[in-house]
Amino acid sequence: FEFTLMVVGESGLGKSTLVNSLFLTDLYKERKELSADERIERTVDIKRNSIDIEEQGVRLRLTVVDTPGFGDSVNCSNSWKPIIDYIEDQFAQYYEDESGLNRKNIVDNRVHCCLYFISPYGHGLRPIDVGFMQRLHDKVNIVPVLAKADCLTPTEVRTLKERVMREIREQDINIYSFPDCDSDEDEDYKQQDKELKASVPFAVIGSNTVVEVGGKRVRGRLYPWGITEVENPKHCDFVKLRNMLIRTHMQDLKEVTRDLHYENYRLRRIQD
Amino acid sequence: FEFTLMVVGESGLGKSTLVNSLFLTDLYKERKELSADERIERTVDIKRNSIDIEEQGVRLRLTVVDTPGFGDSVNCSNSWKPIIDYIEDQFAQYYEDESGLNRKNIVDNRVHCCLYFISPYGHGLRPIDVGFMQRLHDKVNIVPVLAKADCLTPTEVRTLKERVMREIREQDINIYSFPDCDSDEDEDYKQQDKELKASVPFAVIGSNTVVEVGGKRVRGRLYPWGITEVENPKHCDFVKLRNMLIRTHMQDLKEVTRDLHYENYRLRRIQD
Numbered sequence: 216f217e218f219t220l221m222v223v224g225e226s227g228l229g230k231s232t233l234v235n236s237l238f239l240t241d242l243y244k245e246r247k248e249l250s251a252d253e254r255i256e257r258t259v260d261i262k263r264n265s266i267d268i269e270e271q272g273v274r275l276r277l278t279v280v281d282t283p284g285f286g287d288s289v290n291c292s293n294s295w296k297p298i299i300d301y302i303e304d305q306f307a308q309y310y311e312d313e314s315g316l317n318r319k320n321i322v323d324n325r326v327h328c329c330l331y332f333i334s335p336y337g338h339g340l341r342p343i344d345v346g347f348m349q350r351l352h353d354k355v356n357i358v359p360v361l362a363k364a365d366c367l368t369p370t371e372v373r374t375l376k377e378r379v380m381r382e383i384r385e386q387d388i389n390i391y392s393f394p395d396c397d398s399d400e401d402e403d404y405k406q407q408d409k410e411l412k413a414s415v416p417f418a419v420i421g422s423n424t425v426v427e428v429g430g431k432r433v434r435g436r437l438y439p440w441g442i443t444e445v446e447n448p449k450h451c452d453f454v455k456l457r458n459m460l461i462r463t464h465m466q467d468l469k470e471v472t473r474d475l476h477y478e479n480y481r482l483r484r485i486q487d
Numbered sequence: 488f489e490f491t492l493m494v495v496g497e498s499g500l501g502k503s504t505l506v507n508s509l510f511l512t513d514l515y516k517e518r519k520e521l522s523a524d525e526r527i528e529r530t531v532d533i534k535r536n537s538i539d540i541e542e543q544g545v546r547l548r549l550t551v552v553d554t555p556g557f558g559d560s561v562n563c564s565n566s567w568k569p570i571i572d573y574i575e576d577q578f579a580q581y582y583e584d585e586s587g588l589n590r591k592n593i594v595d596n597r598v599h600c601c602l603y604f605i606s607p608y609g610h611g612l613r614p615i616d617v618g619f620m621q622r623l624h625d626k627v628n629i630v631p632v633l634a635k636a637d638c639l640t641p642t643e644v645r646t647l648k649e650r651v652m653r654e655i656r657e658q659d660i661n662i663y664s665f666p667d668c669d670s671d672e673d674e675d676y677k678q679q680d681k682e683l684k685a686s687v688p689f690a691v692i693g694s695n696t697v698v699e700v701g702g703k704r705v706r707g708r709l710y711p712w713g714i715t716e717v718e719n720p721k722h723c724d725f726v727k728l729r730n731m732l733i734r735t736h737m738q739d740l741k742e743v744t745r746d747l748h749y750e751n752y753r754l755r756r757i758q759d
């Protein structure tokens with residue numbers, strides 16, 4: 216099994232912490248911190264890291280594509296271009312391999328899902344968020360997440376989610392939409408599926424540290440006023456996001472990439 | 488007594504909530520929320536609001552200058568220009584009034600202090616923060632604050648403060664520096680003064696809501712995992728900032744504006 220996940224958002228939104236929490240890894244231990252000077256110079260980089268993980272007995276080669284520099288500089292009006300180019304380069308590569316002699320051993324590097332991190336500022340989508348999603352929604356499955364959800368009270372989370380979804384609709388952005396579940400599924404499953412759809416954008420908290428809560432050791436963040444627990448559904452949607460990505464929707468994310476986004480690319484290639 | 492405070496930072500960093508908390512007002516109740524579309528179009532606005540408040544028996548005309556739009560658009564490379572123009576326009580106005588006939592009744596609209604909000608979501612100063620402070624540090628007293636400090640654990644607050652101060656030094660930025668206290672002050676005062684200097688940038692939390700904690704009603708934010716209290720020194724530096732602005736350092740902020748920033752402007756005017 217191969218799966219490629221792209222992670223996009225301004226630096227400091229907890230992206231690497233979240234990826235490490237999702238897959239219980241330490242993918243970023245060699246990342247070096249840039250100084251303010253270096254960050255002023257930078258443009259968007261594309262970095263790829265692969266790890267083999269095992270989920271529920273299934274071995275998975277997970278590739279995480281990072282986009283450091285996105286949204287960081289003073290002028291971000293080209294922040295999305297390197298990302299668009301990367302996604303289309305993978306389509307191009309696949310297209311050429313597919314038409315080649317050795318079709319049996321194609322390596323599929325296409326991006327199956329893009330986690331887009333929305334800053335928990337509280338007023339809704341920012342211009343850079345709209346700009347990115349409008350240009351990428353027809354090239355990759357976008358799953359928006361509200362980063363650092365522990366900065367928001369439950370009321371603020373609800374308000375922000377409603378606002379973001381309304382703005383996504385008003386701006387004609389097509390984020391990844393969960394398929395309807397089969398009518399012969401049991402009631403429990405249908406209920407979970409309904410709650411999943413209603414949770415978007417997923418409000419997430421991530422943590423690389425383990426804290427003790429009520430005698431149990433959990434991943435969380437220790438504040439003077441309390442402990443936020445990553446896997447506590449009353450605190451955030453981390454568990455929903457993880458289940459969706461790794462258990463219930465990985466297959467569909469790959470199929471939509473193949474049958475919709477790559478297909479659009481292929482048709483454009485044939486016509487040119 | 489007149490005092491003009493300018494507030495600068497990206498939208499959503501809790502600036503209006505903090506100003507309301509500092510002065511126990513509701514300065515922004517008529518602010519309308521912009522849609523994502525409107526925010527894409529916008530450039531930096533300068534808005535001024537004045538209120539009369541009483542602090543410790545002293546009546547004060549407080550003017551708050553807001554800079555909505557700063558740091559919000561996709562291309563922020565001119566975000567600071569309207570702010571520089573505004574500050575210099577107030578100097579120009581004062582300069583002309585000072586050389587005019589009616590010197591006794593000059594209205595002093597010069598900006599005495601600029602609270603610059605640093606996002607808690609970064610790894611240190613962002614390019615826009617450096618860009619702003621480098622251009623404004625010789626025109627106005629800059630007091631940096633770490634916004635929404637309840638997003639940071641105590642360790643993260645310490646690390647971010649050290650990083651920000653180191654980057655400020657490395658980038659040759661001159662933020663407002665607290666005067667040394669007189670050697671004949673008592674030990675308590677000297678200790679408080681030392682702690683004040685060591686707290687910069689002030690890590691602040693603001694709140695428009697009152698919550699009940701241990702039988703007391705306090706300003707704070709109610710989370711599922713606990714309550715952050717605005718005026719609890721174990722939670723943030725709000726009280727330090729408020730004391731500095733309103734009690735101990737208001738006079739010095741006005742004097743430095745007059746004797747340093749305005750004086751620089753005056754000398755440049757004379758030479759041109």
Ligand SMILES: Nc1nc2c(ncn2[C@@H]2O[C@H](COP(=O)(O)OP(=O)(O)O)[C@@H](O)[C@H]2O)c(=O)[nH]1
Pocket residue numbers: 225226227228229230231232233362363364365366419420421422609638639643
């Ligand atoms: N409040 C809060 N802070 C977080 C969270 N996840 C990570 N952080 C902190 O945010 C900072 C930046 O995290 P990092 O994962 O490096 O962000 P990245 O630049 O987006 O990869 C670190 O100090 C993290 O400890 C979260 O869910 N909530």
Ligand SMILES: Nc1nc2c(ncn2[C@@H]2O[C@H](COP(=O)(O)OP(=O)(O)O)[C@@H](O)[C@H]2O)c(=O)[nH]1
Pocket residue numbers: 336337338366367371497498499500501502503504505634635636637638691692693694
């Ligand atoms: N986590 C956190 N949120 C805050 C704080 N202060 C304000 N907020 C919330 O942040 C959002 C934006 O606040 P606002 O004052 O309007 O920000 P402004 O756009 O900078 O003026 C609102 O939902 C506030 O309730 C704070 O200290 N911590």
